[in-house]
Ligand code: SF4
Ligand code: SF4
């Protein structure tokens with residue numbers, strides 16, 4: 316790439332041609348504040364004006380996030396005019412903002428508050444009218460509060476980029492402009508899949524997960540038997556909330572923290588993941604040998620299930636009937652653990668700690684209840700768990716490394732751990748399917764062809780005793796759509812497909828810690844490109860460290876079938892561990908019906 320010469324504050328610097336002033340300044344050692352620009356221009360509407368600088372060749376001040384550098388350009392970031400202009404931009408945003416920071420769950424991660432502090436903006440500089448506020452708390456997963464929206468458009472772009480969906484858009488005009496689903500409907504009345512990818516990029520508290528911490532507090536107060544279980548991807552990211560480098564697994568400290576929050580038992584959902592592979596692998600084998608809709612598609616991602624129900628009702632028979640791992644494990648806690656301990660299932664309150672916000676919706680589904688009893692009672696995200704740990708005064712870094720409770724669901728295999736990565740469900744299922752078809756373990760244990768961390772489609776042809784099984788993996792609905800349209804057209808060559816709602820899989824779920832370079836001074840400049848891979852690496856490392864690495868070799872899984880369930884896909888398994896879907900095609904966002 317050709318180099319050009321610029322000057323910043325009168326000091327020469329050489330940078331690549333074609334960069335924006337913002338990027339060039341970063342290369343020269345400056346951080347210009349931003350709000351609407353995000354992730355290599357994923358959203359670059361140039362609307363917030365908090366990145367204004369002076370530049371020769373331009374008339375007046377320019378938005379550095381969109382203005383390109385040119386040979387000989389002289390840039391002033393710290394001139395009185397530039398400093399004043401940036402402060403005024405933030406003050407304008409604050410003038411129409413509901414500044415209740417004390418009650419705002421975004422506090423501590425809020426980029427608006429950060430730039431306000433950075434620029435010295437006063438919150439009363441422009442007193443005046445506030446636009447009308449709309450708050451949507453109807454959907455189980457998400458909360459939208461327009462009084463905290465700065466109209467940056469990041470969420471609009473993320474929904475399009477991840478899923479090809481345009482659930483969020485700009486509504487109304489001028490001072491009344493808001494960002495919302497069509498016609499300012501609730502998320503619950505739109506074909507939103509409740510994945511939370513928009514929450515992950517929102518710089519303020521305008522989009523948040525629907526917190527369930529208060530429900531857990533109430534269960535404790537009511538004297539319930541409150542049992543917690545944590546998903547694999549949580550351990551790969553929770554440490555980020557407490558200053559650990561991205562990709563540091565914190566399994567032992569997480570178990571210790573959850574125990575100190577007062578939960579009667581703390582379990583790892585990896586056990587439930589192993590159970591899922593037993594059920595799903597058996598289901599796939601049945602479909603391959605006895606007939607059934609092929610390709611079979613995984614069903615553990617509720618965002619993906621929502622998408623299928625809204626858009627591909629005709630393909631629902633292709634989805635595995637397996638519940639997701641935390642729902643399976645919740646059903647086992649309520650209907651086996653409770654029985655073993657002489658407890659009425661109605662007195663048990665199961666809390667799932669998830670990287671996902673769509674799980675909050677999933678647990679509410681009628682199809683996820685057994686005899687009217689929900690498998691799971693509350694779902695909190697990785698971020699909410701961190702909030703509870705801080706609220707209860709724990710110094711996470713000083714916690715000891717502890718193990719999960721071992722009584723009935725303490726063992727898990729390496730296969731269970733990699734559930735949290737795109738391609739992980741496929742690989743883990745293949746480890747068991749290979750064994751069931753051949754009577755021997757795959758050597759090497761890994762199926763590395765299905766690995767990867769980016770959105771997009773990966774495929775592999777797996778030779779099992781001379782039978783070739785064609786498999787494909789997609790994460791994010793934009794990629795999944797390609798595979799689904801092939802099935803619809805009758806041209807799909809696959810027998811088994813893994814689909815995850817969030818790009819990169821659960822490690823990049825909508826409930827994971829925010830990745831904001833500005834709050835992560837010790838991470839590399841390219842952290843927005845590499846964080847998914849780093850979190851995934853944490854899980855693959857834990858898989859490699861396990862002595863048991865296939866679900867069918869987990870001794871407590873074997874025991875569960877011997878003592879309680881009978882056989883995979885058997886009568887009791889179907890009652891407790893399998894679910895059903897209902898098409899919502901033809902859903903009309905205008906009427907909500
Ligand atoms: S979004 Fe930020 S500035 Fe607004 S109330 Fe929340 S913490 Fe405060
Ligand atoms: S939750 Fe997902 S589908 Fe819904 S608006 Fe946000 S990004 Fe789009």
Ligand code: SF4
Nearest residue numbers: 464465467468470517
């Ligand atoms: S909801 Fe958040 S991400 Fe979306 S436009 Fe408003 S502030 Fe930006």
Ligand code: FES
Nearest residue numbers: 351361363364380
């Ligand atoms: S960050 Fe440049 S205009 Fe918003």
